[in-house]
Amino acid sequence: MTLYYSVLIIGGGLIGSSVARAIKQNNLAERIYMADSSEEACRVLRTLDIADGVDTDFNPFIGTADLVVLATPPGIMKQIGPTVVQAMKTGAVLTDVGSIKYDLVKQFETFMRSDLHFIPGHPIAGTENSGPAAGFGELFEERWCILTPPENTDETEIARLTELWEKMGSQVALMDARRHDIVLATTSHVPHLIAYTLVGTAIDMETVTANDVVKYSAGGFRDFTRIAASDPEMWRDVFLQNKEGVLEVVDRFIEDLSALKRAIRWDNGETLMEHFSKTRDIRRRIIDAGQDTDKPDFGRE
Amino acid sequence: MTLYYSVLIIGGGLIGSSVARAIKQNNLAERIYMADSSEEACRVLRTLDIADGVDTDFNPFIGTADLVVLATPPGIMKQIGPTVVQAMKTGAVLTDVGSIKYDLVKQFETFMRSDLHFIPGHPIAGTENSGPAAGFGELFEERWCILTPPENTDETEIARLTELWEKMGSQVALMDARRHDIVLATTSHVPHLIAYTLVGTAIDMETVTANDVVKYSAGGFRDFTRIAASDPEMWRDVFLQNKEGVLEVVDRFIEDLSALKRAIRWDNGETLMEHFSKTRDIRRRIIDAGQDTDKPDFGRE
Numbered sequence: 001m002t003l004y005y006s007v008l009i010i011g012g013g014l015i016g017s018s019v020a021r022a023i024k025q026n027n028l029a030e031r032i033y034m035a036d037s038s039e040e041a042c043r044v045l046r047t048l049d050i051a052d053g054v055d056t057d058f059n060p061f062i063g064t065a066d067l068v069v070l071a072t073p074p075g076i077m078k079q080i081g082p083t084v085v086q087a088m089k090t091g092a093v094l095t096d097v098g099s100i101k102y103d104l105v106k107q108f109e110t111f112m113r114s115d116l117h118f119i120p121g122h123p124i125a126g127t128e129n130s131g132p133a134a135g136f137g138e139l140f141e142e143r144w145c146i147l148t149p150p151e152n153t154d155e156t157e158i159a160r161l162t163e164l165w166e167k168m169g170s171q172v173a174l175m176d177a178r179r180h181d182i183v184l185a186t187t188s189h190v191p192h193l194i195a196y197t198l199v200g201t202a203i204d205m206e207t208v209t210a211n212d213v214v215k216y217s218a219g220g221f222r223d224f225t226r227i228a229a230s231d232p233e234m235w236r237d238v239f240l241q242n243k244e245g246v247l248e249v250v251d252r253f254i255e256d257l258s259a260l261k262r263a264i265r266w267d268n269g270e271t272l273m274e275h276f277s278k279t280r281d282i283r284r285r286i287i288d289a290g291q292d293t294d295k296p297d298f299g300r301e
Numbered sequence: 302m303t304l305y306y307s308v309l310i311i312g313g314g315l316i317g318s319s320v321a322r323a324i325k326q327n328n329l330a331e332r333i334y335m336a337d338s339s340e341e342a343c344r345v346l347r348t349l350d351i352a353d354g355v356d357t358d359f360n361p362f363i364g365t366a367d368l369v370v371l372a373t374p375p376g377i378m379k380q381i382g383p384t385v386v387q388a389m390k391t392g393a394v395l396t397d398v399g400s401i402k403y404d405l406v407k408q409f410e411t412f413m414r415s416d417l418h419f420i421p422g423h424p425i426a427g428t429e430n431s432g433p434a435a436g437f438g439e440l441f442e443e444r445w446c447i448l449t450p451p452e453n454t455d456e457t458e459i460a461r462l463t464e465l466w467e468k469m470g471s472q473v474a475l476m477d478a479r480r481h482d483i484v485l486a487t488t489s490h491v492p493h494l495i496a497y498t499l500v501g502t503a504i505d506m507e508t509v510t511a512n513d514v515v516k517y518s519a520g521g522f523r524d525f526t527r528i529a530a531s532d533p534e535m536w537r538d539v540f541l542q543n544k545e546g547v548l549e550v551v552d553r554f555i556e557d558l559s560a561l562k563r564a565i566r567w568d569n570g571e572t573l574m575e576h577f578s579k580t581r582d583i584r585r586r587i588i589d590a591g592q593d594t595d596k597p598d599f600g601r602e
């Protein structure tokens with residue numbers, strides 16, 4: 001039996017189109033509809049044949065949807081939020097796949113209807129590629145999905161949405177929205193900001209031509225360029241909307257980097273050694289937890 | 302026909318043992334000898350059967366070697382340098398595989414003999430794993446190897462060592478030692494320092510338990526932990542010996558990070574967007590140059 005009769009996914013990029021594929025592959029809804037404001041994205045989505053209806057406008061589908069999934073960049077979610085909420089049918093569930101939860105909850109609370117179920121979500125999955133064609137149905141397998149339902153959310157609906165993610169292959173965790181944001185600032189947002197920064201620094205290095213950076217990138221740098229190739233619009237929104245969490249972690253990072261810089265300047269090998277030995281252990285734990293492969297270089301070919 | 306009669310590799314870790322394997326697999330020398338100060342490393346090297354002789358002491362082999370490859374941590378190279386140089390036979394070639402070239406050249410110049418050929422080298426290859434068992438003969442394939450011979454080095458010997466690396470699968474570039482160090486500070490040393498720092502910051506975040514960091518590491522963080530799992534002793538030496546290059550690039554990086562931090566604090570989305578769009582292009586060029594795979598997430602399994 002399917003979990004929802006009709007699902008509407010707004011935003012057909014990497015994540016939105018992967019959700020559609022995963023729902024279809026696992027037979028979790030009778031009807032899947034997709035809306036994306038880009039004509040070109042809609043054209044691609046239609047050729048992919050993962051939805052029963054695709055349109056640049058969500059209005060034709062929203063009135064009958066049991067589950068609405070917001071999968072646009074975070075900035076767009078805020079813009080369309082009031083219209084989406086107003087058009088949904090009584091008893092339906094509204095969720096999203098955005099990387100920031102507290103800012104979204106704060107915004108949506110101002111116009112949320114009491115006859116809807118609002119359960120924000122965040123699948124910790126993705127690749128550096130974007131757009132409808134980049135998605136795939138297995139993207140969420142063995143990945144975490146964090147749900148941050150406000151207090152007093154209907155338990156049955158939380159359980160149903162949890163089951164949806166589990167059937168798409170994820171493990172689900174429930175978490176307070178603020179806590180989510182500080183955890184993600186550490187494990188995702190700041191790593192992305194740092195990767196973007198370093199790649200920019202390398203490009204700007206006057207003494208190093210861009211060609212040398214490309215040529216000798218295998219020494220570590222190329223890993224950063226993968227992260228820094230992620231969707232710019234989405235990440236701009238992430239940094240602006242999780243400002244507090246990001247700035248806190250960045251400040252700590254700069255303090256720590258300054259301490260290591262000082263150790264280098266003063267030839268303090270012991271401090272470096274102590275620091276570097278400590279960080280090695282966490283890699284083992286990530287591999288043991290099934291969150292990465294232990295093949296050298298990620299098993300790159 | 303082999304390129305050298307007898308090769309001695311001092312240091313049997315990831316790189317040293319991979320050089321031995323690659324020389325053996327491609328039949329580039331008649332005899333391969335290895336020395337490693339660790340009894341345990343020697344035991345493993347013997348079981349791997351990649352050398353004609355293995356010993357904790359290099360003295361039994363060095364007097365007859367046509368090519369001596371230093372593959373120890375950079376700090377050890379300095380320590381054993383004078384003894385190695387003194388024991389080598391007239392006309393033999395001394396090279397190394399270390400990540401810093403200028404500091405090494407400066408040191409070795411003080412005791413170099415005029416009847417030897419000194420051609421420092423640096424293969425831009427490696428994985429996060431260390432030790433003799435982690436090596437493999439294909440490690441250098443389609444990777445760059447930079448040679449930094451001092452002025453007036455014998456052209457025939459440069460050509461012969463170039464051919465050795467090419468036959469092991471690498472492309473060879475000749476470069477001034479100082480320039481090498483600033484390029485590598487950008488593409489390798491500072492990326493490693495930043496990865497070590499970020500992983501340390503994450504471990505220390507009081508509000509984030511280590512378990513949460515591991516659990517949700519798939520959002521970008523896990524890429525940093527791979528880099529920060531590299532050999533601590535080697536990297537300590539790298540940072541201390543390329544102090545000048547590393548500090549210059551780190552300072553630029555901190556300036557750039559502060560500018561992005563400011564843009565986040567003041568909601569300056571345009572600055573962020575501009576920066577993030579610029580960095581995307583370099584990823585494409587690295588893939589086009591054959592220095593990384595274009596599979597999402599590096600083709601991780």
